[in-house]
Amino acid sequence: MTKEIIVGTAHSKTPGVTKGELKIGESPDGNAINAPVVIVQGASDGPVVWLHGCVHGNEYCGTYIIHEFLGTLDPARLKGTVVAIPVLNVTAFQKKLRMSPFEGYNGGDLNRQFPGDKGGTLTQQMAYALYQPLKKYADVLIDFHTALTPDVRWALFPKGTGKVAETSEKIARAFGYRDTLPTPDTLLAGSAMMTAARDGIASFIVECGGKVRAFTDESVTDAAERLNNALRALEMLEGDVTDYGALNYFSSFEWVTAKQGGLFERFVQCGDTVEEGTEIGRYFDMHGNERGKATAPKAGIVLAIHPGPIMASGETLIHIGLEPKQVRA
Numbered sequence: 442m443t444k445e446i447i448v449g450t451a452h453s454k455t456p457g458v459t460k461g462e463l464k465i466g467e468s469p470d471g472n473a474i475n476a477p478v479v480i481v482q483g484a485s486d487g488p489v490v491w492l493h494g495c496v497h498g499n500e501y502c503g504t505y506i507i508h509e510f511l512g513t514l515d516p517a518r519l520k521g522t523v524v525a526i527p528v529l530n531v532t533a534f535q536k537k538l539r540m541s542p543f544e545g546y547n548g549g550d551l552n553r554q555f556p557g558d559k560g561g562t563l564t565q566q567m568a569y570a571l572y573q574p575l576k577k578y579a580d581v582l583i584d585f586h587t588a589l590t591p592d593v594r595w596a597l598f599p600k601g602t603g604k605v606a607e608t609s610e611k612i613a614r615a616f617g618y619r620d621t622l623p624t625p626d627t628l629l630a631g632s633a634m635m636t637a638a639r640d641g642i643a644s645f646i647v648e649c650g651g652k653v654r655a656f657t658d659e660s661v662t663d664a665a666e667r668l669n670n671a672l673r674a675l676e677m678l679e680g681d682v683t684d685y686g687a688l689n690y691f692s693s694f695e696w697v698t699a700k701q702g703g704l705f706e707r708f709v710q711c712g713d714t715v716e717e718g719t720e721i722g723r724y725f726d727m728h729g730n731e732r733g734k735a736t737a738p739k740a741g742i743v744l745a746i747h748p749g750p751i752m753a754s755g756e757t758l759i760h761i762g763l764e765p766k767q768v769r770a
């Protein structure tokens with residue numbers, strides 16, 4: 442049985458691929474700000490998986506992963522439906538910025554504004570426009586983000602009990618990024634993931650690669666295959682589910698900003714284990730003289746680290762996953 446799914450101008454009524462646009466706001470010239478929509482309705486029944494990228498406008502890796510995935514998705518073999526918004530925060534995307542250049546309030550972080558507000562700031566209106574159809578149709582949300590460098594690979598799902606947490610964890614295991622955060626509800630308020638989970642939608646965040654062009658073709662291909670594996674685990678696609686082995690679940694994370702500025706050379710990679718005090722990089726002055734060591738403030742797994750080569754004080758130095766623990770399915 443087919444279903445009718447309407448997202449903006451994309452009206453999907455029968456199996457196949459339908460494309461259109463979702464209006465998420467208006468720019469100062471009065472024109473619509475439109476996000477692209479692709480609906481792939483499968484030949485038989487199944488869940489609706491919602492994918493979106495570029496909630497943060499300069500996190501382009503997710504857009505490429507979604508395109509790669511859609512490029513091989515055959516509606517005849519699909520049970521259920523995929524709704525994809527490869528680029529959400531369009532005005533930020535155009536300017537290679539994290540947040541919309543037209544947003545003046547609340548910091549403008551779209552991933553802290555869900556479920557949005559129809560009468561709020563531009564970013565709140567964008568969140569509202571996106572979240573209405575998401576809430577109406579989605580059984581599963583997968584949200585793609587990036588951090589600072591090409592070697593970023595980690596994931597998050599909402600921690601809890603019950604069906605939503607169970608399905609979210611199943612997706613995390615099938616995606617199989619080793620470093621994964623079962624996210625307590627004290628973290629990431631207003632994110633699409635935590636908001637959707639509260640509304641009964643299984644959800645998952647992928648962190649792959651870095652901002653702008655800081656990602657590789659290999660990471661895109663790999664993530665698209667892991668996404669296929671998640672759909673196999675959800676029984677939306679045929680085929681064996683790859684077992685990526687034990688995951689490192691951590692309890693929380695900590696962002697640390699740089700106390701000093703200078704030329705910066707990093708000594709650790711994403712995924713490395715650090716102890717409190719491990720030297721993670723070194724600062725140099727404009728003459729090339731060493732002017733200090735950067736050390737890990739806590740023990741854990743490196744989720745993200747500043748790429749250098751230059752850093753002002755107050756920039757994000759490191760993002761650490763705390764208390765990692767190996768957990769098997």
Ligand SMILES: [Zn+2]
Nearest residue numbers: 497500586587
């Ligand atoms: Zn992001």
